[in-house]
Amino acid sequence: MNILKKTIFSVLASLLIIGNVYASDKIKIGTEGAYPPWNSKDASGKLIGFEVELAWSLCRYMGKQCTIVEQDWDGMIPALIMRKFDAIMAGMSITAERQKAISFSQGYADEVASLAVMKGSDLEGMNTPEGVNLTLGGSSVNKALKTLTGALAGKTVCTQTATIHQNFLESGDVGKINLRTYKTQDEVNLDLASGRCDVALAAAVAFTDYAEKSGKPVVLVGPTFSGGAFGNGVGVGIRKDDTELLKAFNKAINQARKNGDISRIATKWFGFDASM
Amino acid sequence: MDIELMVSSFPKLLGATVITLKLLSVSLVIGLFIGLIFAILRLNKNIFINRFAYGYSYIFRGTPLLVQIFIIYFGLGQIEYLRSTVLWVILKEPYWCAIIAFALNTGAYTSEILRSAFQTIKPGLIEAGKSLGISNKIIFYKIQIPIAIRQSLPAYGNEIILMMKGTSLASTVTLMDLTGVAKYIISTTFKPVEVFIVAGGIYLFMTFIIHNAIKYLEKKYSFN
Numbered sequence: 001m002n003i004l005k006k007t008i009f010s011v012l013a014s015l016l017i018i019g020n021v022y023a024s025d026k027i028k029i030g031t032e033g034a035y036p037p038w039n040s041k042d043a044s045g046k047l048i049g050f051e052v053e054l055a056w057s058l059c060r061y062m063g064k065q066c067t068i069v070e071q072d073w074d075g076m077i078p079a080l081i082m083r084k085f086d087a088i089m090a091g092m093s094i095t096a097e098r099q100k101a102i103s104f105s106q107g108y109a110d111e112v113a114s115l116a117v118m119k120g121s122d123l124e125g126m127n128t129p130e131g132v133n134l135t136l137g138g139s140s141v142n143k144a145l146k147t148l149t150g151a152l153a154g155k156t157v158c159t160q161t162a163t164i165h166q167n168f169l170e171s172g173d174v175g176k177i178n179l180r181t182y183k184t185q186d187e188v189n190l191d192l193a194s195g196r197c198d199v200a201l202a203a204a205v206a207f208t209d210y211a212e213k214s215g216k217p218v219v220l221v222g223p224t225f226s227g228g229a230f231g232n233g234v235g236v237g238i239r240k241d242d243t244e245l246l247k248a249f250n251k252a253i254n255q256a257r258k259n260g261d262i263s264r265i266a267t268k269w270f271g272f273d274a275s276m
Numbered sequence: 277m278d279i280e281l282m283v284s285s286f287p288k289l290l291g292a293t294v295i296t297l298k299l300l301s302v303s304l305v306i307g308l309f310i311g312l313i314f315a316i317l318r319l320n321k322n323i324f325i326n327r328f329a330y331g332y333s334y335i336f337r338g339t340p341l342l343v344q345i346f347i348i349y350f351g352l353g354q355i356e357y358l359r360s361t362v363l364w365v366i367l368k369e370p371y372w373c374a375i376i377a378f379a380l381n382t383g384a385y386t387s388e389i390l391r392s393a394f395q396t397i398k399p400g401l402i403e404a405g406k407s408l409g410i411s412n413k414i415i416f417y418k419i420q421i422p423i424a425i426r427q428s429l430p431a432y433g434n435e436i437i438l439m440m441k442g443t444s445l446a447s448t449v450t451l452m453d454l455t456g457v458a459k460y461i462i463s464t465t466f467k468p469v470e471v472f473i474v475a476g477g478i479y480l481f482m483t484f485i486i487h488n489a490i491k492y493l494e495k496k497y498s499f500n
Contacts, residue, residue, distance in 0.1 A: 162463030194353035
């Protein structure tokens with residue numbers, strides 16, 4: 001009995017100590033490290049990318065000591081909730097579904113999604129408008145979705161798991177497709193190049209970045225997508241009860257935006273100003 | 277604890293268990309066949325045949341199943357020449373890539389299990405058969421194989437259970453098996469504990485069935 005008491009006591013004691021660590025001025029930021037140019041790793045395994053640099057900048061504005069840690073994409077939100085880190089900066093779009101589980105800061109960047117195929121695919125030259133905003137809707141959007149439904153029917157469409165892209169493909173807007181989901185965008189790219197995927201959906205920059213680095217003939221097809229299932233820009237994910245940190249991040253983003261830091265870092269990594 | 281989520285995800289996970297069982301049974305059947313052939317090759321006196329069989333089991337027992345499945349799925353997919361051959365019809369499908377990896381893996385272990393079982397057969401039994409004038413072929417099929425199978429039952433039962441758990445790696449190559457669907461549910465509910473507890477329970481139940489089936493067979497074919 002004595003041993004049981006001792007064990008329970010030591011478990012409780014360690015929980016208290018862990019709880020206290022989080023009350024300090026140090027925060028941990030989780031990122032995926034596999035979604036260039038948002039976040040990725042260099043040859044030596046160091047985390048790099050737009051969000052890594054932006055995170056350092058925001059931490060300076062907040063006056064907090066930050067560490068950036070890596071986390072697989074499909075466990076990102078559970079890891080935040082379980083306090084493995086305190087904020088997510090991983091190209092995570094602000095969507096209603098995710099907002100049920102966590103809060104988001106204001107958006108700091110936004111970019112469009114696009115379909116991609118290998119050169120020579122029969123999906124090239126699809127007759128659709130340049131951009132489709134699902135929030136706006138209207139007859140031209142409906143027409144574009146109809147064209148896509150016809151073109152994608154029976155095709156194997158690949159995307160990363162637990163993303164806005166998967167949500168869109170499952171929403172029924174593009175009809176019945178053979179959907180395949182992967183743990184990372186790298187794997188999507190590999191299977192697009194190998195021909196296992198007829199077409200893939202991700203952030204347009206994810207494909208152009210891959211085409212540039214691998215030299216593979218990956219081409220964007222169809223319209224670019226925004227709004228609706230694609231969310232309202234990318235923000236910092238924070239636990240719902242962490243209102244202080246949310247305020248701090250929102251303030252820091254305001255300052256960084258005003259000083260032109262977000263624009264500058266975005267232009268450096270994306271090649272265009274993706275800030276918002 | 278979100279009990280409601282556990283209840284609502286149960287039927288979805290049970291549906292995915294069908295894929296898990298399919299992967300398991302198909303790869304076990306092919307693996308048993310491969311294992312038997314390689315066990316016999318291992319007992320061959322020819323050093324080249326012997327070494328070849330040993331090399332196969334050494335490689336597949338010495339590397340993680342995850343690495344094997346990645347090499348077969350992502351690795352072979354990168355070889356451009358392969359994509360123009362008829363092999364690509366099979367390798368294009370994640371399902372068959374998983375089956376190939378699982379079958380080769382379990383085949384390697386099975387060959388070792390059967391080989392050691394063959395070697396534990398007392399020489400007296402074979403000599404007794406010979407002294408009765410039974411041909412070598414009949415001795416092999418009617419004496420050696422049945423005894424070897426009985427000897428290897430406990431070890432092979434473990435291998436089935438290990439393989440059953442190994443099928444969870446199919447989810448890494450886009451297959452929606454029990455683990456794949458569990459991860460999918462988590463990706464929309466963000467509650468890993470509840471969903472994995474249910475999935476783990478289903479795996480545990482399958483282990484329970486396999487374990488007892490093997491125990492029953494062991495008893496039935498006991499020498500005593």
